[in-house]
Amino acid sequence: xxxxxxxxxxxxxPDSRVVAIDIGGTLTKIGLVQASGTILEVEVLExxxxxxxxRFKDRLAAVLGRMRQxxxxxxxxxxxxxxxxxxxxxxxxxxxxxxGWGPEIPxxxxxxxxxxxxxxxxNDANAxxxxxxxxxxxxxxxxxxxxxxxxxxxxxIISHGKLLTGHNGMAxxxxxxxxxxxxxxxxxxxxxxxxxxxxxxxxxxxxxxxxAERTEPSALRGVSFEQLxxxxxxxxxxxxxxxxxxxxxxxxxxxxxxxADMVAHLDPEAFVISGGLSQAGDILLEPLQxxxxxxxxxxxxxxxxxxxxxHGSQEAVLGPAALAFAQLEAALEA
Amino acid sequence: xxxxxxxxxxxxxPDSRVVAIDIGGTLTKIGLVQASGTILEVEVLExxxxxxxxRFKDRLAAVLGRMRQxxxxxxxxxxxxxxxxxxxxxxxxxxxxxxGWGPEIPxxxxxxxxxxxxxxxxNDANAxxxxxxxxxxxxxxxxxxxxxxxxxxxxxIISHGKLLTGHNGMAxxxxxxxxxxxxxxxxxxxxxxxxxxxxxxxxxxxxxxxxAERTEPSALRGVSFEQLxxxxxxxxxxxxxxxxxxxxxxxxxxxxxxxADMVAHLDPEAFVISGGLSQAGDILLEPLQxxxxxxxxxxxxxxxxxxxxxHGSQEAVLGPAALAFAQLEAALEA
Numbered sequence: 194x195x196x197x198x199x200x201x202x203x204x205x206x207p208d209s210r211v212v213a214i215d216i217g218g219t220l221t222k223i224g225l226v227q228a229s230g231t232i233l234e235v236e237v238l239e240x241x242x243x244x245x246x247x248r249f250k251d252r253l254a255a256v257l258g259r260m261r262q263x264x265x266x267x268x269x270x271x272x273x274x275x276x277x278x279x280x281x282x283x284x285x286x287x288x289x290x291x292x293g294w295g296p297e298i299p300x301x302x303x304x305x306x307x308x309x310x311x312x313x314x315x316n317d318a319n320a321x322x323x324x325x326x327x328x329x330x331x332x333x334x335x336x337x338x339x340x341x342x343x344x345x346x347x348x349x350i351i352s353h354g355k356l357l358t359g360h361n362g363m364a365x366x367x368x369x370x371x372x373x374x375x376x377x378x379x380x381x382x383x384x385x386x387x388x389x390x391x392x393x394x395x396x397x398x399x400x401x402x403x404x405a406e407r408t409e410p411s412a413l414r415g416v417s418f419e420q421l422x423x424x425x426x427x428x429x430x431x432x433x434x435x436x437x438x439x440x441x442x443x444x445x446x447x448x449x450x451x452x453a454d455m456v457a458h459l460d461p462e463a464f465v466i467s468g469g470l471s472q473a474g475d476i477l478l479e480p481l482q483x484x485x486x487x488x489x490x491x492x493x494x495x496x497x498x499x500x501x502x503x504h505g506s507q508e509a510v511l512g513p514a515a516l517a518f519a520q521l522e523a524a525l526e527a
Numbered sequence: 528x529x530x531x532x533x534x535x536x537x538x539x540x541p542d543s544r545v546v547a548i549d550i551g552g553t554l555t556k557i558g559l560v561q562a563s564g565t566i567l568e569v570e571v572l573e574x575x576x577x578x579x580x581x582r583f584k585d586r587l588a589a590v591l592g593r594m595r596q597x598x599x600x601x602x603x604x605x606x607x608x609x610x611x612x613x614x615x616x617x618x619x620x621x622x623x624x625x626x627g628w629g630p631e632i633p634x635x636x637x638x639x640x641x642x643x644x645x646x647x648x649x650n651d652a653n654a655x656x657x658x659x660x661x662x663x664x665x666x667x668x669x670x671x672x673x674x675x676x677x678x679x680x681x682x683x684i685i686s687h688g689k690l691l692t693g694h695n696g697m698a699x700x701x702x703x704x705x706x707x708x709x710x711x712x713x714x715x716x717x718x719x720x721x722x723x724x725x726x727x728x729x730x731x732x733x734x735x736x737x738x739a740e741r742t743e744p745s746a747l748r749g750v751s752f753e754q755l756x757x758x759x760x761x762x763x764x765x766x767x768x769x770x771x772x773x774x775x776x777x778x779x780x781x782x783x784x785x786x787a788d789m790v791a792h793l794d795p796e797a798f799v800i801s802g803g804l805s806q807a808g809d810i811l812l813e814p815l816q817x818x819x820x821x822x823x824x825x826x827x828x829x830x831x832x833x834x835x836x837x838h839g840s841q842e843a844v845l846g847p848a849a850l851a852f853a854q855l856e857a858a859l860e861a
Contacts, residue, residue, distance in 0.1 A: 336694040350792070352691055359686070359794020360670040361830060366791045369824040371784055381824055450705055457700045458684070458792045460693020490703040490715055496695060 205270075205521055212260065212269045212310070213514035214253075215317065216276040216300075218242050218291045218344070221249075223256050224510030225269065228518055230328040234260075235507055246294040246303075254307045261308055271311040272304055273517030275320030275509075282362055284314055290380060313520045318365065319356055320512030321504075322349025325465045327515035330500045336461045339502070340367065340448075342470035345380075346388035346395075352459060368392070370451050391448035393423035393469045399440045400426060411436035423469035430476045441476050449484025456485070456493050467502035474501075539604075539855055546594065546603045546644070547848035548587075549651065550610040550634075552576050552625045552678070555583075557590050558844030559603065562852055564662040568594075569841055580628040588641045595642055605645040606638055607851030609654030609843075616696055618648055624714060647854045652699065653690055654846030655838075656683025659799045661849035664834045670795045673836070674701065674782075676804035679714075680722035680729075686793060702726070704785050725782035727757035727803045733774045734760060745770035757803035764810050775810050783818025790819075790827050801836035808835075 207229040215222045217240060224235040236256050241249065261268075278289040284301030286294070301312045315323075322339040325331040331339075335354040341347035346368030350357040357364045368388035369381055376385025377398060389395050400413055400421060412429050413421065413436055429437035452464060470477060482499045489497070504511055541563040549556045551574060558569040570590050575583065594603075612623040618635030620628070635646045649657075656673040659665040665673075669688045675681035680702030684691040691698045702722035703715055710719025711732060723729050734747055734755060746763050747755065747770055763771035786798060804811060816833045823831070838845055 334694075336698075352686060352693070353689070355687070357686060357793070360668075360796040361794055361826070363826050364670075364792065364794035366824050366826070369791050370788045371822050374784060374822070383822065383824065386824075450708060454704045454788065455792065457703050458698065458789065459691070460695055460698035462694040488705055488708070488717065490700050490717065490720075492695070492697050492700070 205518070205525060208267065209518075209521075210267060210269045211514050211517035211521070212257070212272040212308070213510035213512075213517065214272065214274045214276075214304070215320070215509040215513055216240060216274065216286075217317070217509070218277065218289075220506075221253070222507065222510050223253070223260075224514065225260060225264075226510055226514035230511065232508065232510060235510055237507075242289075242292040242294065244293065246298055249294070250303055250307075253304070257304075257308050269310065270521055271313060271517040272308065273320070273513035273515070273520075274300060274304065274312060274314045275317040275513040275516065276300060276314065277317055279314050279316040280362065281313075281315045281319075281358075284312075311517075311520070313517050315356075315513075315516055317512070318347035319349045319358075320516050321347065321467065321502075321509075322351050322356060322365075322465075322512075323515040323519060324504060324508075324512030325502060326351050326354075327518065328504075328511045329465065330503050331463055331465050334462045336459065337463045337465060338367070338455055338459065338461050339465045339467065340452075341468040342392050342466065343468035344392065344394055346392045347468070350459060350461075352461075357459075367451075367455065370454070372447055372451065387448070387451050391444055391451070391470075396423065396426055396440050396444050396470060397421045399443050400436065403436050403439055403443075407436065407439075409435050413437060424472070427470075427473040427476070430473060438476070441473060442480050444470070445477055445480035446484045449481050449486075450488050452481070452485040452497075452499075453488035453490075453493075456497055457490055460493065461497060463498035463500050465500050465502050467504065471501050539852070539859060542601065543852075543855075544601060544603045545848050545851035545855070546591070546606040546642070547844035547846075547851065548606065548608045548610075548638070549654070549843040549847055550574065550608065550620075551651070551843070552611065552623075554840075555587070556841065556844050557587070557594075558848065559594060559598075560844055560848035564845065566842065566844060569844055571841075576623075576626040576628070578627065580632055583628070584637055584641075587638070591638075591642050603644065604855055605647060605851040606642065607654070607847035607849070607854075608634060608638065608646060608648045609651040609847040609850065610634060610648065611651055613648050613650040614696065615649045615653075615692075618646075645851075645854070647851050649690075649847075649850055651846070652681035653683045653692075654850050655681065655801065655836075655843075656685050656690060656699075656799075656846075657849040657853060658838060658842075658846035659836060660685050660688075661852065662838075662845045663799065664837050665797055665799050668796045670793065671797045671799060672699075672701070672789055672793065672795050673799045673801065674786075675802040676726050676800065677802035678726065678728055680726045681802070684793060684795075686795075691793075701785075701789065704788070706781055706785065721782070721785050725778055725785070725804075730757065730760055730774050730778050730804060731755045733777055734770065737770050737773055741770065741773075743769050747771060758806070761804075761807040761810070764807060772810070775807060776814050778804070779811055779814035780818045783815050783820075784822050786815070786819045786831075786833075787822035787824075787827075790831055791824055794827065795831060797832035797834050799834050799836050801838065805835050 348367035
């Protein structure tokens with residue numbers, strides 16, 4: 194974690210607050226969050242990730258400037274930031290996919306120029322894991338794994354009560370576990386990565402495959418690949434569309450097997466599932482838990498919970514807020 | 528880790544010593560080891576795992592009694608024990624495969640009755656990881672994975688400089704990662720587990736499969752499955768036997784893919800390979816590293832070392848010795 198300014202609060206109480214910024218490819222959420230987990234306010238910006246970074250900076254500065262003016266008696270103590278492909282050590286985003294901001298974006302320095310507070314950065318998936326640990330359904334769990342099933346598959350690992358970061362700070366890229374050595378082409382250059390099957394994009398590809406292979410009628414045959422959303426597939430499944438249901442079954446089967454592998458590594462207490470695909474509810478979760486249980490090494494059976502995140506899209510700021518509070522606490526203990 | 532007696536040395540120096548016991552299905556090694564890593568003596572017993580535990584206890588007591596008599600001015604400070612299926616919390620071995628000692632063997636209590644020292648127990652694979660961390664090729668590495676390719680596939684994970692134990696103390700069962708959902712029957716009840724391919728037993732099964740599928744001549748066609756040892760397969764491969772070489776290629780291919788998955792979880796600095804199959808040297812290691820690299824997510828490429836353990840079979844006591852020293856240090860720090 195990066196903190197160019199010393200993080201040095203006199204004390205923390207439930208009313209202590211931080212600024213939390215969640216940068217996504219489409220939307221950026223900027224919030225003011227209390228140590229209790231209460232979100233005092235959230236502002237949502239369109240990221241416009243394909244436009245120059247300088248424009249994003251100007252719009253971000255406008256929001257942060259207004260927040261600073263209004264902070265009054267209770268100024269925030271730090272700024273936590275979650276962003277795709279963020280390097281905590283360097284304080285930068287490194288060639289994030291789908292962004293036109295350049296190869297290395299100096300996020301920490303930029304934000305500090307706007308508001309001279311300690312700025313702590315980590316990648317969005319790790320921030321989400323910290324958010325679940327401090328404020329979410331995994332509160333207090335010492336060992337769990339978050340899986341965000343969105344455009345890709347993001348993951349964060351909490352082990353022994355801490356973010357597992359690894360030798361290069363790059364642990365927990367579970368979207369790139371290998372399902373089939375010669376499977377679907379992934380954006381990362383490999384073939385058969387888990388996120389090409391178990392994500393919103395993955396289930397869309399599965400639908401296309403099923404349309405090619407099968408003959409039964411389906412509402413999804415009338416929708417182009419580009420227009421096929423996770424919500425449309427979920428809706429079709431809820432209405433009993435056999436193709437959509439089969440796509441969920443296949444997705445759950447594949448992800449469940451890899452979750453059993455994750456358990457054999459990490460022995461977690463729980464998985465916390467979030468992202469667009471998790472909105473399908475039991476249509477995904479029931480076959481997912483069943484597939485995982487079938488492939489669990491016997492000592493783990495019946496011991497691993499599969500939970501759905503209670504954090505909605507607006508609450509994405511809880512991840513970077515948790516990051517900032519963890520850093521503040523570490524500074525207090527030191 | 529279990530220490531029924533308080534571990535409370537006044538100080539530790541390079542000459543401080545512990546008793547280290549490595550219990551295997553065939554042999555049990557009992558050693559006296561200095562904090563410097565010097566093994567002062569090792570005694571090897573046949574375990575006779577199918578005979579009653581009481582007999583093992585008597586023979587163990589004879590060795591420990593003699594050691595105690597001879598310890599003189601420099602008595603050992605603790606006893607570290609590594610054993611299959613050991614539960615560190617309970618201080619017992621729980622239904623170890625291939626043992627006829629009963630469902631739960633009170634190892635810590637038994638050893639303490641023989642010699643009233645702090646007794647610390649963990650499973651053999653975790654002890655091996657601690658041995659590499661303190662005394663072996665992974666000395667000082669904060670993140671690495673040990674893979675012992677013997678009768679089965681044993682594994683231990685060091686993450687952030689500590690043994691990764693997980694929620695139930697059962698993390699790191701990497702021999703039971705799933706390779707093929709409907710693959711080879713494993714002793715654990717599952718199908719397609721990694722150890723049914725990547726172990727001495729696994730490569731013997733691969734040889735049998737190749738004998739069935741192919742027609743080229745091979746010295747191994749004259750050997751029964753029961754007589755087919757890892758050493759015989761290695762020897763044949765070194766002599767250019769095409770069937771044996773193909774078996775190593777297949778083993779390396781499968782294990783390399785799963786090692787890439789381990790990296791995507793843990794981002795380790797290195798793997799440390801040991802056990803019978805590692806004696807084949809580059810015949811295994813070169814295709815293994817190549818297979819792993821091909822399947823690594825790009826950010827990890829070229830960063831993960833594949834090392835062979837320098838610990839021979841006699842040095843198996845270094846694992847439980849490292850366990851005991853780690854516990855002594857923790858007690859000193861507390």
